[in-house]
């Protein structure tokens with residue numbers, strides 16, 4: 001019983017220090033925004049509420065149901081938290097869950113924690129939230145919309161987390177994208193079903209027994225921000241997938257680093273921080289560039305998001 | 320799932336336990352960083368790092384193999400790197416019978432390196448939690464400039480982790496007690512079981528939400544005003560500085576030697 | 581005089597529309613120890629939450645001669661020590677020390693006095709030496725004691741306790757009763773434990789459906805079978 005419910009917790013060593021650092025920068029940016037947004041949302045209740053609900057997600061991950069001999073379905077929880085509490089609150093909740101799992105139980109590494117927070121927290125929360133609201137706006141306010149929306153949102157959120165993990169592994173030379181992507185996406189397409197059913201069942205229980213509890217998510221901050229973040233994620237993935245067709249540069253992240261000129265240290269280092277890695281399956285060594293651009297765009301979008309937040313805050317007080 | 324209800328902290332009276340938690344937290348991070356920076360195939364360096372972590376376990380009076388025995392947590396994730404030996408170009412050193420896949424030498428080296436890094440890093444993390452009460456760890460995080468609000472949240476989460484996990488397990492048990500297995504009778508469909516699990520999650524959420532309201536009330540009634548406050552707990556002593564400098568220097572020395580040779 | 585509780589015509593409705601208090605009046609004199617009894621859902625906990633401004637209903641609540649408003653809130657919370665029904669709600673910090681130190685810390689005391697108050701109040705409840713433990717791992721009775729210590733550390737003038745003896749074994753309960761007797765503060769204690777009421781409180785207030793239905797000497801009330809019967813209570 002020493003397995004993570006959803007095997008997305010990357011241990012230390014599987015990502016290069018550079019990739020890990022990028023993850024931390026992005027994650028910290030999101031956490032900083034989330035702290036401010038939830039402070040506006042919840043006031044003095046922010047800290048006890050986020051803490052107790054993080055404990056709830058952790059505990060809810062222990063509620064399982066048998067699928068087949070030896071395996072069981074579990075919840076990851078990012079989408080559920082986002083649907084109920086809003087995406088920024090969910091970001092904080094999942095950050096706490098992932099931090100505790102890593103610090104206390106060594107489930108997920110320390111150096112790579114930034115990406116674990118992004119994969120299982122930020123990406124699942126924002127995907128889940130946007131997809132849920134979108135399905136609800138399509139289907140209207142009715143129980144079917146709640147169940148269908150919850151299911152699709154939760155399923156997709158796990159899928160996005162898994163795809164992101166595959167990209168990070170590939171960018172670190174730990175696994176070729178051509179393998180990691182279908183493997184992660186395939187396995188989690190199944191795991192996501194459990195996530196979907198549990199999430200929609202939990203939502204319909206709330207709908208029946210305490211409908212007010214679902215109103216928090218409706219009024220939570222981040223409705224516009226969420227669409228922005230999800231668009232950024234989608235664009236990053238698309239750009240990353242198609243860029244090497246334009247530029248056939250072999251060195252992936254190192255190339256980008258050089259272009260940015262911020263890693264002269266890497267150039268001076270007596271060895272390379274990044275493995276010189278090519279992916280024979282595709283026969284196109286430039287695929288790593290995709291990953292580099294992916295990560296680069298993520299960084300750029302992260303910064304853009306931060307700037308956007310700061311400027312909108314100046315114009316309108318509060319969200 | 321990872322709920323070990325036993326606190327991973329192991330009370331002992333040792334030098335490592337007495338160290339300032341900040342020193343332990345920083346050294347653990349530096350160790351993980353050093354291991355991640357060690358080039359592929361630098362076996363001597365990895366051996367030195369292993370020796371370091373085993374020594375620390377021994378100095379903590381946990382027995383030198385303490386972290387070793389608990390370090391296989393990261394192993395399942397090994398699957399993620401399993402393709403590396405086969406897809407990295409280079410001279411073949413082994414061919415899988417029947418399938419005809421070849422393991423290349425650089426691929427093998429890279430694969431083993433990834434596993435070693437993960438294995439050593441997780442051992443350092445295990446030692447940190449085994450020798451530092453979690454509350455001290457939280458305090459050191461706060462002191463190391465992690466946002467106060469975040470650390471306070473972690474504190475609440477840690478406190479209610481056990482309470483809510485207990486509630487979840489009680490629900491699991493109550494469900495099991497009412498789920499007889501009658502031989503020959505069909506088992507309820509998976510979809511139905513998943514919905515039951517979902518309802519349990521929903522009611523657990525309601526309980527947690529109500530609990531968070533009561534907790535807030537309890538805080539407010541003792542003067543909480545939204546500001547996070549905490550007491551200063553530890554002072555860096557001479558010994559703390561010595562260990563901090565000594566271990567960081569050895570980490571740097573191992574890395575530099577590896578790179579020079 | 582200080583240390584008084586004075587509630588006049590207090591009404592409270594929860595946000596979901598549940599009416600919990602429908603005009604409560606009560607006055608407690610300095611140094612008095614009063615029991616608050618009534619069936620489940622009578623409004624006891626709701627009333628107690630008004631006494632240090634966690635809930636603010638319609639009506640008048642004066643504590644220590646001052647009305648509760650935003651200005652006096654801080655002082656009122658320092659003056660009224662509220663011990664919650666479930667010690668798992670009361671003990672919210674990751675360690676016992678942090679929890680007992682919480683109130684004094686927010687009162688702005690310096691480190692030395694905080695340390696001292698933590699020791700004194702744990703001493704008062706007979707729980708010295710558990711400072712470093714995680715509250716979750718304490719037994720039910722220990723949790724209750726520490727919960728009381730967290731409030732004593734603020735040296736309140738008035739103690740308000742919500743069902744202090746619920747879920748305790750006989751010996752732990754006995755210890756707690758003795759402790760309550762020793763404490764000098766003005767006290768309002770809600771409870772279903774009629775033995776505790778008979779033994780420790782000279783005065784009892786009966787509340788039902790959000791109203792005070794009886795208020796007087798404990799002995800007299802406990803002898804009134806009709807009263808007890810109609811409010812779901814039993815003499816010990």
Ligand SMILES: Nc1ncnc2c1ncn2[C@@H]1O[C@H](COP(=O)(O)OP(=O)(O)OP(=O)(O)O)[C@@H](O)[C@H]1O
Pocket residue numbers: 594595596598599600618619620621622623624625626627
């Ligand atoms: N948070 C809440 N939201 C809505 N209604 C509530 C809430 N808390 C209590 N109530 C309702 O208010 C009424 C009074 O509840 P209260 O908790 O004050 O009763 P009590 O006398 O303390 O009962 P018990 O002896 O069971 O503790 C009850 O009808 C209860 O259902």
Ligand SMILES: [Mg+2]
Pocket residue numbers: 624625626665742
């Ligand atoms: Mg009550």
